Amino acid sequence: MELSTFELLVKPIAPRFPATVPGSGAITAVARRAVQGYFLTISNLETKDLTFRLEFVISKPNPADPDRTLFNNADLLVDIAGANTSIALSGGVTATSFSGFFRLPAGQTASVQLLPKLSLGLLSDPNPDLEIRGYVKLTLPALFKNIREGFVSQSATPAKVLLNPEIRGTFLPNNYPATLTGDFDQINYALAIASGKALNEVAPEPSRPILIGPILTDVLAEMTTEVPPQFIEGTPLEQAQSLVGLMAQLDFSPENLQSFSDLLSKLEIPIQVSRK
Known part of the structure; x- marks a missing residue:
């Protein structure tokens, strides 16, 4: 709302600003x-x-x-x-x-x-x-x-x-x-x-799945049986650490890094990735 x-x-x-008062010279306005x-x-x-x-x-x-x-x-x-x-x-x-x-x-x-x-x-x-x-x-x-x-x-x-x-x-x-x-x-x-x-x-926002997009779809599909338990049921910190671990499997192009940063933002994880 x-x-x-x-x-x-x-x-x-x-x-x-300087102001002039007759007989008193220049003064500065309060x-x-x-x-x-x-x-x-x-x-x-x-x-x-x-x-x-x-x-x-x-x-x-x-x-x-x-x-x-x-x-x-x-x-x-x-x-x-x-x-x-x-x-x-x-x-x-x-x-x-x-x-x-x-x-x-x-x-x-x-x-x-x-x-x-x-x-x-x-x-x-x-x-x-x-x-x-x-x-x-x-x-x-x-x-x-x-x-x-x-x-x-x-x-x-x-x-x-x-x-x-x-x-x-x-x-x-x-x-x-x-x-x-x-x-x-x-x-x-x-x-x-x-x-x-x-x-x-x-009004509450409705439930929705994570929209990961094509950049990470293949990576997660390959990890379906290997996703660590802390990524599924862990604390927010453990989930964040596991998610960032996916970066090791990404091609570090500017487009991919931006997509990954957008995903982290959607997960309410205050991390932005870039390559310098």
């Missing part, structure tokens, strides 16, 4: 810096644990601008009832779609946060220009079970959730962090939910 818009910022709230992130409070109203996927679709920078993309510029975190836990945020340097998965136990509420990746250099820059906007999608993905059953739907019916997306920001004085004095402030406001309501139902 389409959930809401989002906007990340690290930039002055007003332009800094302009604090805004650090703004996206927060989603989500409650799982079902009686079983569920894994959700958040997808952030950004407005494509034109021309290309490293300060207008989530790539290397954002952290995705989740907090249920403890410390923040990092979520892997997929998406490459030219991507316009970035996504992450998080597991939410039955009856629990989580805070999911997409925050600007702050560095000392960015905080010290008096004129930072990080500005990223787009929209957010929430899905209930089918999860990989094993090579035989493929991806299995998490539910036979839509999952009920409570949603509250927000923008939260902090205003920093221009001399921060060199000094810790100055005018600090905070702001937060709710974002409109696309459905127009807080109580929503997320």
